[in-house]
Amino acid sequence: MKKHLLLILAVAAVAWLAAPPAPAQDTAKKRPSSKTAVRFAIGDIHGDYESFIKLLGRLGLVDRELNWSGGSKELVQTGDIFDRGPGSRAAVELLMKLEGQAKKAGGAATTLIGNHEVMNLVGDLRYVDPREYASFAADETAALRAKKKTSILALGKTSAGLLKSNYYADFGSRMNEKIFPTAFPRGFFAHRAAFSLRGRIGAWLMSRNTVYLKDRNLFVHGGISPRVSAILPAKINSSVKADLKAFLTATDQLEKIGVFDLSLGVHELFVLLAGERAAGAATHPKLAASFAAIERIKNTSLLFASDGPFWYRGLALGDEKAFAPEVKKILGIQDVDRIVIGHTQPPSLRIQGRFANSVIMIDTGMNQQVYMGRASALIFQPDGKLQVFE
Structure with a gap:
């Protein structure tokens, strides 16, 4: 096995990220330690509130009352809270609450915006579950x-x-x-008011970043394309906010x-x-x-560009051999070791590393009814090692 490959230590399976999933094994004693972790990255939620809160609880980030219990740890959610499921409102309101609670405890709950946040803000409502409107009735x-x-x-x-x-x-x-x-x-106009420029959810989403850089890890919903790699994170974030406004x-x-x-x-x-x-x-x-x-x-604008940070799929779908030199350039220009993305699901519906794990895909189809995937998290340990929690 290559040295660069990451070992998946999951609840009921051990596998290498860059290889096909290994057969399930009894590895309960090797369960990833959320107690020692410093950061947890979670991908697309798409309205599956129940799966989301169960995952947060199992990670030790919330208590039974769904209040922050992660202390100084950090949660990074890479966007696509909304659409395709009925629990989007509950999920975003929880993240809004956890942001303040985590900060007060010395931790952080960082939420990025994805293409479905942009869609809801600008009025592209093709994927809104009818039950989402009902939640605003x-x-x-x-x-x-x-x-x-x-x-x-x-x-x-x-x-x-x-x-x-x-x-x-x-x-x-x-x-x-x-x-x-x-x-x-019923509920449609209250939904639109909530996502407006002055609405509670809209104003909060407008203050979120598009990309987030931490410890040489770059978190973004869709990816960073060769064209966008020339734009540094601060500029990406400011231009998206300005264009949305x-x-x-x-x-x-x-x-x-x-x-x-x-x-x-x-x-x-x-x-x-x-x-x-x-x-x-x-x-x-x-x-x-x-x-x-x-x-x-x-x-x-980057808001609608197919190679923009919300929509780009090249890091997830590009040929690993042919596109590897370009990925190396992107990492070099951004001065990062790794890009963590949602938006595109691996065929296995499990967190997957690409390009020698310089790209990690964390959208594992959490919405059970739509994708039949699983709720999972990428765990960052203090020594820099990465683990997968399922």
Whole structure:
């Protein structure tokens, strides 16, 4: 075996990260020590709150009341808390609580944003589990729902004279009194308010980082591509935060003017913008700044780039032999020994090392109903050794 390979010490299996999983063995005495660990990295949650809290409890990071019990240890969660499962709200609110509790205890609960955090912020709701909206139903007042219904159904009228395209020409057939309840189930608008620029969840997510560097380990949701490797972590984080704020500020302005409501979805917004550009005439002065900001972010920001830190899969899927020199360059430019990523699941649905363990994949399909994977964590010991906890 190569010296660089990491030994997986799991609850019921011992295997090498860079090799196929070994047959299960009785290794209870070799269970990874969470007591001596300094850091725990956990990948995609995707709404599986129950699996998430069970894992935190087994790691000794929370007590029975789900309060921080990890002392000076650190939890790093690499994004994709949301979508595909019903427990996203509970999971994010727990992480929000643990952040303060861990800091007070001398530890840390560090949460990064992934592509699904970005999607929920900007209005790409394709993967929201209907039960997630239901979890916000109690927060949605009749007044809020009535206000949104009135403003959305009136968009064709309130946008008149401001748009050049015929985007709203058939809006009445696409959105009306009959369609509205199905398009916007109970809890939908409270959900959107929570993820807004000033919403409790939205504001918290906007303050999260995209990449996190600690002890020469770089944590990021999707990965670092060759192009993005030229951008150092601090700049990645600041540019993402600035672009998210600019995007949501621009869409808020369009809503205030009565031209668009992000409740219709970010893809509908892009259709509207494309139609406006195709129409050819000058943009109305009231819309020019907002349209320009949205188009700049859509076309140039790391938020939507396929090789950006939220979406890139090259480190997870690239040929290990052919891509190894490029990975070495990326590590060198970023001045790190290792990149820890979520977003893409190994075929085994177990934490896996690639490129001589300079890349570690930690998305193991925690959401049992969707992926049939497992809840697991990458453990960092004080001596630098890495273990897998399942």
